[in-house]
Amino acid sequence: MREITYRQALNEALAEEIARDPNVFLMGEEVAEYNGAYKVSQGLLDRFGPTRIIDTPISENGFAGLGIGAAMVGLRPIVEFMTFSFSLVAFDQIVNNAPNMLTMSGGQFNVPITFRGPNGPAHQLGATHSHATECLYANVPGLKICTPATPRDAKGLLKAAVRDNNPVLVLECELFYSHKGMVEDEDVDLLIPLGEAELKQEGSDVTIICYAQTVPIALAAAENLAKENINAEVIDLRSIKPLDWPAVFKSVAKTHRVVIAEQDRPWCGIGSEIAYRIQQEIFDELDAPIQRVSQEDVPMPYNEALEQAVLPSAAKIVAAVKKIC
Amino acid sequence: MSQPEQRDEVEMLATMLLIRRFEERASQQYQAQKIGGFCHLYIGQEAVVTGAVAATRPDDYLITAYRDHAHALARGTSADACMAELFGKATGCSKGLGGSMHYFDKEHHMYGGHAIVGAHVPLATGMAFAAKYRKEDRVTLCFFGDGAINQGGFHEALNLAGLFKLPVIFICENNFFAMGTSVKRSTSLEQIVDRARGYDMPSGIIDGMSFRDVRDGLSHLIASIRKEPHPAFVEMRTYRYRGHSMSDPASYRTKEELEKFRLEDPITRLRAQLTREGKLTNEQFDKMDKKAKDAAMSSVKFAEKSPEPPLDELYGYTYAPNGEESPAAGTRATKPSEKGRGSSTREKKRTGANISPNGKQA
Numbered sequence A: 001m002r003e004i005t006y007r008q009a010l011n012e013a014l015a016e017e018i019a020r021d022p023n024v025f026l027m028g029e030e031v032a033e034y035n036g037a038y039k040v041s042q043g044l045l046d047r048f049g050p051t052r053i054i055d056t057p058i059s060e061n062g063f064a065g066l067g068i069g070a071a072m073v074g075l076r077p078i079v080e081f082m083t084f085s086f087s088l089v090a091f092d093q094i095v096n097n098a099p100n101m102l103t104m105s106g107g108q109f110n111v112p113i114t115f116r117g118p119n120g121p122a123h124q125l126g127a128t129h130s131h132a133t134e135c136l137y138a139n140v141p142g143l144k145i146c147t148p149a150t151p152r153d154a155k156g157l158l159k160a161a162v163r164d165n166n167p168v169l170v171l172e173c174e175l176f177y178s179h180k181g182m183v184e185d186e187d188v189d190l191l192i193p194l195g196e197a198e199l200k201q202e203g204s205d206v207t208i209i210c211y212a213q214t215v216p217i218a219l220a221a222a223e224n225l226a227k228e229n230i231n232a233e234v235i236d237l238r239s240i241k242p243l244d245w246p247a248v249f250k251s252v253a254k255t256h257r258v259v260i261a262e263q264d265r266p267w268c269g270i271g272s273e274i275a276y277r278i279q280q281e282i283f284d285e286l287d288a289p290i291q292r293v294s295q296e297d298v299p300m301p302y303n304e305a306l307e308q309a310v311l312p313s314a315a316k317i318v319a320a321v322k323k324i325c
Numbered sequence B: 001m002s003q004p005e006q007r008d009e010v011e012m013l014a015t016m017l018l019i020r021r022f023e024e025r026a027s028q029q030y031q032a033q034k035i036g037g038f039c040h041l042y043i044g045q046e047a048v049v050t051g052a053v054a055a056t057r058p059d060d061y062l063i064t065a066y067r068d069h070a071h072a073l074a075r076g077t078s079a080d081a082c083m084a085e086l087f088g089k090a091t092g093c094s095k096g097l098g099g100s101m102h103y104f105d106k107e108h109h110m111y112g113g114h115a116i117v118g119a120h121v122p123l124a125t126g127m128a129f130a131a132k133y134r135k136e137d138r139v140t141l142c143f144f145g146d147g148a149i150n151q152g153g154f155h156e157a158l159n160l161a162g163l164f165k166l167p168v169i170f171i172c173e174n175n176f177f178a179m180g181t182s183v184k185r186s187t188s189l190e191q192i193v194d195r196a197r198g199y200d201m202p203s204g205i206i207d208g209m210s211f212r213d214v215r216d217g218l219s220h221l222i223a224s225i226r227k228e229p230h231p232a233f234v235e236m237r238t239y240r241y242r243g244h245s246m247s248d249p250a251s252y253r254t255k256e257e258l259e260k261f262r263l264e265d266p267i268t269r270l271r272a273q274l275t276r277e278g279k280l281t282n283e284q285f286d287k288m289d290k291k292a293k294d295a296a297m298s299s300v301k302f303a304e305k306s307p308e309p310p311l312d313e314l315y316g317y318t319y320a321p322n323g324e325e326s327p328a329a330g331t332r333a334t335k336p337s338e339k340g341r342g343s344s345t346r347e348k349k350r351t352g353a354n355i356s357p358n359g360k361q362a
C-alpha cells in the first residue's frame, strides 16, 4: 500500500486498462494535449500516443455517440466528460442509445462503454455547472453507476467499469481529485466490483448511508456524534446501480435507525428509493422514521453562503440523527 | 462501370422485388391489426439501399433510421425474421423486442434500425472510427432521411468524421418530406448536398430512383475510401409512394407529384434496362416476382405460427453478462420479488429472516 491522490488513482486505472487491452481508448475534450481539464489523463498522450488518447471538439452528443457506435462493433471506449453537467448535452446518447441497444436488438449488441468525469457541485460554479446527475441516470435501466469517494475506490471501480460489458457511468467527485488515500501497490490489479458497498465505520445506534461527496461529511458527523455517545454506522454505497441492498438491510437490521445522506437533490432521489425499499423489505426493523439529508430543491446559487445552505453537511447529518436518536 | 465488388444486377432486382412484396404484405397485415406500433414503408425508395448494397462488401457496416425493413432485407436478413419481428415474435430479427423501427442483424452487419431522428448518425462515425482504429478497410454506410439533417447530432457527427477522416458514407435519402414537412420548409439551403461543404468531404447528388446510378456513384466513393479513409456525403433524390407511416394519408402532396415519381419506378426501370440489354426475359422476371410474393406470403405464415417471446425475456437483456475476468456484479437484471408485501404485524421480529438472501435486486 502507498498513499496517492484520487487523481493519481484514476490516472493509474486509465493507464493500466489502456495498456492491458488494445480495444480500450480514452476520448474527450482536452484529454490528450492539455493532459485533462483536471489533469486526470496527465502523461497518457506521451505514453500511448494519439490513436489511444484522443482529443475531441466540444461536441458531447457527437463523441458520446461515436463511443457508443465504436462499442457496438467491439471497442471499449472510455469517454470523458469535462464534467457531467456537460453530459446533459449528450443525454439522448447516454439514455436512449447506450442502454437500450441490448434489449432492442434482442441481445445482439451490448455496449461496453465507460463514461467518466467529475460530477456533483464543486465550489461556487453556479446552477449550470453544479449538477449531480446520479438521480437522472439511475432512472434508466441498462446503465450502471458508481460513485467512488476514495482514491482506492476510484482506481478499483474505474478498472471494473472498463471491463464491464455494459455502459457504466463513473461519477467522480470534482472536489476530491487532490484527496489522498491508501491504495494497493501498482503491481496489484485492483478491481472493486460494481454493486458492493463498503462499511466505513461500525456502530450500533444509527446507520448513515452515504456516497460520493457525502462520505467525508458522514464520517465527520459520526465523529461528532461519538462525542455525544451516539455510535453511528457509516456505509458508503460506492455504486448507485446496482445497489448493495444486502449491506443496507444488514446494517438497518442492526441499528434500526437510518439517515440517508445524498449528494443530489431530494425529488425522486436516491434516498427516496432507499427509504422505500427499506420500509418495504424490512419494515419491522425500523424504530424511527427514515431521515434524509440532501441538497435543497433549488437551482444552485453562486453566493457562497447560499450554496452552503443548499448542500448537505456534517451539521445537517448530525441534526437528522438527533431527531431519531 | 462495373467494379469487382459489385453484385449481380438480376440478383439485386430480385432483392428489390422481395422488399416491395414484403412491404405490401406488411401493409396488409398492419391493416389486419397483426402488427403493432409504428410502421414506415420504404416502397418507392428500393433502389437506394439495393444500389448501395450492390456496391459494398457483406462485411461493410450498415446503419439506418426507422424506415429499415428494406435495409435488413437487402443485407440478407430473411423475410421470415423480418415479418416475425413485425409480429413481435421470438423468431424476429430482434427477437420481437425491437419492432418495425428497430431491426438488428449482427450476422449481416446491419446495426439497426434507429428511431430517434438523427441520433444514429454519431453511432455511424463510431463504427467507422473502430474500422480505422483496427486498420480495417471496411466502409460504414449511414442512411438517414432529409429530416435528420437539421439535428445537432448530425452536424456533430459530420464534423467528427471530417476531422478524424473516418471511412463513412453519409447517405441522405431525400424523399422530400419529413412526415408532412417538406425540405423547403425545414432547411435553410436550396440543396441538401450543400450541407457537406461545411465539413470538407466529397459529396454529390444521385438519382435515387436509379439502381445503377446509386451503385456506380457509391462504388466510386468506396474505392477511394478503401484506399485512404475519408468520409463522403451523398444526397439520394427519391420518393416514398406511401404516407409517412401507416396512419398518414399524405394529403400534403399532390397526385401529380406522386405520379411523376411512379413513372420512374426503380423496379420498372432496372427491369427495362436489363430486358433491353438481353439480360432478362419476361418469364424470368415473372418467376422472380412470384418467388418474392411467395416469400412474403410464407413469411406471414412463419410469423403467425412463431412463438411469442417468453415472459422472462423481459429481464434477459437489460444487462449483458460479464465474463470470467470481470468482477462486476448484477449481470442479469432480476424480477422484483413479490416478497415483503403486506407486512401486517407491528411486532418486531428482528431475525433478519426477511432480508433477501441474494438481495441484489430483492
Ligand SMILES: Cc1ncc(C[n+]2csc(CCOP(=O)(O)OP(=O)(O)O)c2C)c(N)n1
Pocket (backbone or CB within 6 Å): B067, B115, B116, B117, B118, B144, B145, B146, B147, B148, B175, B177, B178, B179, B244
Ligand atoms: C428526435 C425525434 N423527433 C421527432 C421524431 C418523430 N418523427 C419520426 S419520423 C419523423 C420524420 C423524419 O423524416 P425523414 O428524416 O425525412 O425520414 P423519412 O420518414 O422521410 O424516411 C419525425 C418527425 C423522432 N422520431 N425523433
Ligand SMILES: [Mg+2]
Pocket (backbone or CB within 6 Å): B145, B146, B147, B173, B174, B175, B176, B177, B178, B179
Ligand atoms: Mg424524408
